Amino acid sequence: MTDEWHRPLRHIRGTELSGDTGQTSGMTRLEAISGRTVGSAKLWMGRTHVGPGTSSGDHHHGDTETAIYVVSGRPVFVFADGEAEVRIEAEPGDYVFVPPFVPHREENPGADEAVVVIARSSQEAVVVNLPSLWPPT
Structure with missing residues (x-):
């Protein structure tokens, strides 16, 4: 029997991430930390790749908060503020909150x-893919 003070830490190598998680067209999500992989109760964490000259489909993450840390490249995060399209141009080292x-x-x-x-306030990869809400640029 294991008590709260003696549970093991879990080590997930970058080469062990799973693509068997919620996906959106135009990007690849890889799951590292989740209820399924390590038994987390309140956290999902993984990595997303978007190829050069590519745009993902429109989506949201349900009732979860999402924190993003840019590792490489210069991704642009696009959302609507009323009728206006807003573009956050990010670079390595930047953080974005969704x-x-x-x-x-x-x-x-x-x-x-x-x-x-990516880190989310859920143990699952909540991904709700949407029809295009506004035209990509």
Whole structure:
């Protein structure tokens, strides 16, 4: 029997991430930390790749909060503020917060792959893919 003070830490190598998680067109999500992989109760964490000159489909993450850390590339995070399209141009070292239920997409206008690390306030990869809400640029 294991008590709260003696549970093991879990080590997931970058080469062990699973693509068997919620996906959106135009990007690849890889799951590292989740209820399924390590038994987490309140956290999902993984990595997303968006190829050069690619745009993801529109989507949101339900009632979860999402934190994003840009590892490489220069991804653009696009969402609507009323009728206006808002574009957050990010670079390595930047962080982006996505509130619950906010439709958005990731774009990568650059010549290099964009890679971000994602953490969500859920033990599952909540992904709700949407029909295109506004035309990509």
